[in-house]
Amino acid sequence: MKITSAEFVMSNSDVAKCPKNPIPEYAFIGRSNVGKSSLINMLTNRKSLAKTSGRPGKTQLINHFIINNSWYLVDLPGYGYARVSKSSKKTFQKFITNYFEQRQQLVSAFVLVDIRHQPQRIDLDFMQYLGESGIPFGIIFTKADKLKPNAIDRHVNEYCKELLETWEELPPYFITSSTKKMGQEEVLSFIEATNKEIEQLRRE
Ligand code: GTP
Ligand code: MG
Numbered sequence: 001m002k003i004t005s006a007e008f009v010m011s012n013s014d015v016a017k018c019p020k021n022p023i024p025e026y027a028f029i030g031r032s033n034v035g036k037s038s039l040i041n042m043l044t045n046r047k048s049l050a051k052t053s054g055r056p057g058k059t060q061l062i063n064h065f066i067i068n069n070s071w072y073l074v075d076l077p078g079y080g081y082a083r084v085s086k087s088s089k090k091t092f093q094k095f096i097t098n099y100f101e102q103r104q105q106l107v108s109a110f111v112l113v114d115i116r117h118q119p120q121r122i123d124l125d126f127m128q129y130l131g132e133s134g135i136p137f138g139i140i141f142t143k144a145d146k147l148k149p150n151a152i153d154r155h156v157n158e159y160c161k162e163l164l165e166t167w168e169e170l171p172p173y174f175i176t177s178s179t180k181k182m183g184q185e186e187v188l189s190f191i192e193a194t195n196k197e198i199e200q201l202r203r204e
Pocket of ligand 2 (some may be wrong): 036
C-alpha cells in the first residue's frame, strides 16, 4: 500500500468521543517503550506524526490518525509501566479496555513485543484478554535491528513455540525495525488486504 496521506485527527481518553466515521481501524498496543509510536511513524513515512520518547510513558491518550482518507491508525498508551498488579485487568487502564471493548470500528489490534525479550507475562495476558474479548490481533516484533538475523529467527521461533502452548494457531506476525524501516511493506499489505476484505463484505 502506498501512503498518500497521514493526518492526526484527535487525542482523547474517552472512547465515546473518538471519531465517528465508520471506516476500518487498527490499534497499536504493547508495553511502554516497545516502539508503538515509532512504528506508526515508520509505517506512514513520517518523522514525527506520533510523538516518541526514550522514556516510557510518552503516549498517554488514544490518538487517531487517518491514513489515505480511508482508514484509521490508533496510537495507544503503553501498559506495564509503573504499575504493579498481578491481575492483567487492573494493570490495563480502564479507558484502554473500554476502547477495546466498545470501539465498533476496530478491525484488528497489533500487539507489539520487543524481539529481544522472552515472552512476558503481561503481553501474554493482554493477548489472552483480546482473545477472550473476541478481538482479532496480530503480533509485531519490534527493534529487530538490535539482533543479528539468526538471533531474530531463534527469538521468533521461541516466541511462537510459547504461544502454541496456549493458542491453537498462531496469529499473523511481523518482524519490524523502525530505525531500519523493516517490515513496513508486510504490515501495510496485511492492512490493505484486510481493508479489501471488509469492503467486499460490505458490498455483498
Ligand atoms: P510509550 O508511548 O511510552 O508507551 O512508548 P512507545 O511504545 O510509543 O515507544 P516509542 O515509539 O516512543 O519508542 C521508545 C524508544 O524506543 C525510543 O527511544 C525509540 O527511539 C526506540 N525505538 C523505537 N523503535 C525502535 C526500533 O525499531 N529500533 C531501535 N533501535 N529503537 C527503537
Ligand atoms: Mg508512544
